[in-house]
Amino acid sequence: MYMSKKDVFFQKMDELGLALTYDDVRLRTSYSESMPDDVSLSTRFSRRVPLKMPLVSAAMDTVTTSKLAIEMANLGGLGIIHRNFSPKEQAKEVATVKLYLNGIVDTPICxxxxxxxxxxxxxxxxxxxxxxxxxxxxxxxxxxxxxxxxxxxxxxxxxxxxxxxxxxxxxxxxxxxxxxxxxxxxxxxxxxxxxxxxxxxxxxxxxxxxxxxxxxSPGITNYNVDERNQLRVGAAIGVGNDALERASLLLEKRVDVLVIDTAHGDSKKVIDTVKQLKGIYGDKVDIVAGNVSEAASTEHLIAAGADGIKVGQGPGSICTTRIIAGIGSPQVSAVYACARIASVHGVPVCADGGVKYSGDIPIAIGAGASSVMLGSMLAGTEEAPGDLVFFEGRQWKQYRGMGSLGAMEANKSSRTRYGQADVERKNDLVPEGVEGLVPYKGSVRNVLVQYLGGLRRGMGYTGTTTIQELQDRADFIRLSPAGSAESHPHDVKITKESPNYNI
Known part of the structure; x- marks a missing residue:
């Protein structure tokens, strides 16, 4: 069986009993004839949902509502509307995105x-x-x-x-x-x-x-639109009857993809819900399921009919799952293991969580992800719904994990995501996330210029011109702690912040 340089690297790490995350690795440079601005960023979120750039906003109540989802699709990506809304409210949010840009209004109000x-x-x-x-x-x-x-x-x-x-x-x-x-x-x-x-x-x-x-208009090519020239948008759902109710309402509003958003995707309820939804809707809508971090879990979800896999158990900046529950795989190794299996079936993988810098995006894609989901990296933008606060001389926005105590107290959907749907007493809840502040960053458009600029330059350094090439040709090296420290600015006192780097 053919093994790429990437396969050899991760097999060696596995033999050593090591699992790696973004700070542990870098991509090797390679001979290049491509310029960063000439590369193609087109990819897929799921079997039938394309992206013009590989970034997706997380289904979190301090990240993605219709406002951010509209801007993500305007820029070629995708927003996933969170499910802390009621089913009707969530469907209304989807409708707001779909009606923002109309090739044709199917049923105009007369x-x-x-x-x-x-x-x-x-x-x-x-x-x-x-x-x-x-x-x-x-x-x-x-x-x-x-x-x-x-x-x-x-x-x-x-x-x-x-x-x-x-x-x-x-x-x-x-x-x-x-x-x-x-x-x-x-x-x-x-x-x-x-x-x-x-x-x-x-x-x-x-x-x-x-x-x-x-x-x-000439030069306007970045919109991620469906066959009706309406912006694409996804929505998070849970499991069981609530998922079926939400799916029905969301499909009435022409949602493009449903994301079964749970902390443990390799579970009977998730697998049964995937089967139910595919049995009812077939190929009318793609179903992305997660979250998982193991190859076997990926196999189980694909066998049930999933059109995309969301990878990441505990890597997020506000997630405490690994510490509280003692489970999970470091994200780069998890993405590689899941993507290697998913690619056999032609199913895209989305790397969800753990990204801190733009350079982590080409690493995630090199490991096998077709798209990268961002939470904290977008929570500080103008379009995110978190409240703007002034603290220690600067502006911040509120950001919380969907498994934080605040989120779980506020909404049953958050409790359901972490298997605590029936817990009613506050003291009986077991949070798997925290609440905090992230720096205010301005418009998402300006922020994505930096994130995608880092990806483009990573592709230029590795001599790759497409997302597929980066997945196929990525060659990893493992960093020592000193090597990781050397990668950051050192031996200076930073006097002016860069728009794409913070400590």
């Missing part, structure tokens, strides 16, 4: 021609709609006009009806017209809204110029 402007605006406020364009239909449900933001603004009497205010000189298309053709028609006719109608005259969808322009 108003009657007899509705007053006052009633339409009141309904818009009550429902929390963020859009201003509404198709206007008659009593038979036929399209008779469009009312837009301009019509609302220039209306001098809110008692007027939609028919009195609407635009009726419409350009219409049928359902066979695709997004690119619709964009061309809108530019030619200078229309910001393009209704899609059936032969019977009923509304069958609607294109908006703002979204199509964002999709098709």
């Amino acid at each position: 108003v009657r021609d007899t509705d007053t402007i006052e009633s339409i605006l009141r309904r818009r406020d009550e429902k929390g709609y963020t859009f201003h364009s509404f198709p206007v239909i008659d009593a038979q449900g036929k399209l008779v006009g469009i009312i837009t933001k301009n019509d609302f603004e220039f209306c001098d009497d809110a008692r007027k009806t939609a028919r009195e205010v609407m635009a009726s000189n419409l350009v219409l298309v049928g359902s066979r017209v695709g997004s690119e053709d619709a964009y061309a028609i809108m530019k030619k006719n200078k229309k910001k809204v393009l209704p899609v109608v059936k032969n019977s005259g009923e509304v069958d969808g609607m294109y908006t110029f703002k979204d199509l322009k964002r999709l098709f």
